[in-house]
Structures are given as C-alpha cells and as structure tokens.
Amino acid sequence: MAKTDLDEAQTELTxxxxxxxxxxxxxxxxxxxxxxxxxxxxxxxxxxxxxxxxFPRGLVMVRTGxxxxxxxxxxxxxx
Numbered sequence: 001m002a003k004t005d006l007d008e009a010q011t012e013l014t015x016x017x018x019x020x021x022x023x024x025x026x027x028x029x030x031x032x033x034x035x036x037x038x039x040x041x042x043x044x045x046x047x048x049x050x051x052x053x054x055f056p057r058g059l060v061m062v063r064t065g066x067x068x069x070x071x072x073x074x075x076x077x078x079x
Contacts (some may be wrong), residue, residue, distance in 0.1 A: 007078075009029055010073055010078070013048060013073050014057070016048045017048045017049075017050065017058030017073065021049055022047070022049050023048060024046060025046055028044035028045060028046045029045040030043075030044055030079050031044065031077065031078060031079060033064075033069070033075050033076055034075060034077070041062065041069065042064065042079060043062045043063050043065070043069075044063050045076065046068075047060070049070070057073050059071070059072060060072070060076055062076070
C-alpha cells in the first residue's frame with residue numbers, strides 16, 4: 001500500500017475528530033490497527049470521539065471481526 005493511502009486515513013480521522021466529534025460515519029473507513037504489543041486488527045473505523053484528558057488526539061472506534069475497540073488515531077493506518 002502506498003504511503004499516501006496511509007496518511008489519507010489518518011488525516012480523514014483526525015479531521016473528523018477536530019470538526020465533528022462525536023460522530024458516526026455514513027461509510028466506515030477500512031483500517032489496520034497495530035497496538036503497542038504488536039497485535040494487529042483489521043476492521044473499519046465507524047465512529048470518532050472528541051479529544052479528552054485521557055485521549056488528547058481523540059478516540060476512534062473500530063469494528064473488527066468479533067468486537068469493537070477504541071484506539072487513538074496514531075495506532076491506525078489505512079488498508
């Protein structure tokens with residue numbers, strides 16, 4: 001995948017956090033989440049939550065195969 005594709009997903013999610021959060025996307029964004037421990041999840045970003053003390057860059061809700069997880073935008077890449 002080209003680097004520009006990765007940047008586009010993060011840019012779109014960050015823009016939504018700054019302007020529209022909290023909000024749910026009409027069309028979920030396909031993403032790859034990589035946690036600090038190296039575990040990877042493929043899924044779709046379907047919602048963003050606003051910036052807060054605990055999540056200064058906002059929080060992205062990602063639906064994976066069997067669960068929904070909330071992760072900071074810097075853990076996410078487009079796929």
